[in-house]
Amino acid sequence: xxxxxxxxxxxxxxxxxxxxxxxxxxxxxxxxxxxxxxxxxxxxxxxxxxxxxxxxxxxxxxxxxxxxxxxxxxxxxxxxxxxxxxxxxxxxxxxxxxxxxxxxxxxxx
Amino acid sequence: xxxxxxxxxxxxxxxxxxxxxxxxxxxxxxxxxxxxxxxxxxxxxxxxxxxxxxxxxxxxxxxxxxxxxxxxxxxxxxxxxxxxxxxxxxxxxxxxxxxxxxxxxxxxxxxxxxxxxx
Numbered sequence: 001x002x003x004x005x006x007x008x009x010x011x012x013x014x015x016x017x018x019x020x021x022x023x024x025x026x027x028x029x030x031x032x033x034x035x036x037x038x039x040x041x042x043x044x045x046x047x048x049x050x051x052x053x054x055x056x057x058x059x060x061x062x063x064x065x066x067x068x069x070x071x072x073x074x075x076x077x078x079x080x081x082x083x084x085x086x087x088x089x090x091x092x093x094x095x096x097x098x099x100x101x102x103x104x105x106x107x108x109x
Numbered sequence: 110x111x112x113x114x115x116x117x118x119x120x121x122x123x124x125x126x127x128x129x130x131x132x133x134x135x136x137x138x139x140x141x142x143x144x145x146x147x148x149x150x151x152x153x154x155x156x157x158x159x160x161x162x163x164x165x166x167x168x169x170x171x172x173x174x175x176x177x178x179x180x181x182x183x184x185x186x187x188x189x190x191x192x193x194x195x196x197x198x199x200x201x202x203x204x205x206x207x208x209x210x211x212x213x214x215x216x217x218x219x220x221x222x223x224x225x226x227x
Binding site for chain 1: 144146153154155156159168169170171204210213214215216217218219220
């Protein structure tokens with residue numbers, strides 16, 4: 001089974017910009033992996049932020065954006081807010097199965 | 110408003126069985142594939158299983174293949190997960206998630222807690 005890798009932890013200053021990445025053990029992440037990004041705050045269910053590399057949902061704050069950078073999927077947060085402190089998980093598709101990354105704990109400090 | 114409400118969690122014995130349900134409302138359940146995702150205590154998310162909108166196709170993660178069975182009843186707007194041969198590693202919160210092949214993962218349920226202990 002493929003392994004999906006994320007930074008274990010990152011810190012961003014309030015108002016700052018940070019990029020989280022999502023890599024695949026099988027090679028470069030492409031649009032064909034249909035990368036997703038999810039946000040999970042302590043004690044809560046996850047919420048979906050980004051689908052298919054860069055598509056947002058009605059509830060996705062505009063400060064979040066998705067892209068492909070250097071063979072990885074990327075989630076960029078521009079203008080971090082205290083409420084963005086959470087764990088972020090990416091998800092990639094491999095044929096008919098999906099694999100989550102281990103998650104990035106983002107601290108806003 | 111889309112709502113997904115999981116139930117059926119509780120204490121299962123090693124080697125035993127548990128069945129989970131997810132009641133869906135607020136959307137046309139019969140046209141969307143559905144997915145189960147779990148999260149062990151203090152750990153990350155793990156994709157468990159997905160099922161097509163008609164129920165005629167399902168896919169499973171390696172860790173549950175052969176032990177878990179996903180199904181659905183479109184007449185009742187319900188999704189199910191039958192878990193057999195439980196092990197300690199099956200403990201965690203199980204989430205119902207709308208979406209899978211060709212349909213975006215979007216809405217999540219609040220989850221139901223499964224514990225495995227003798």
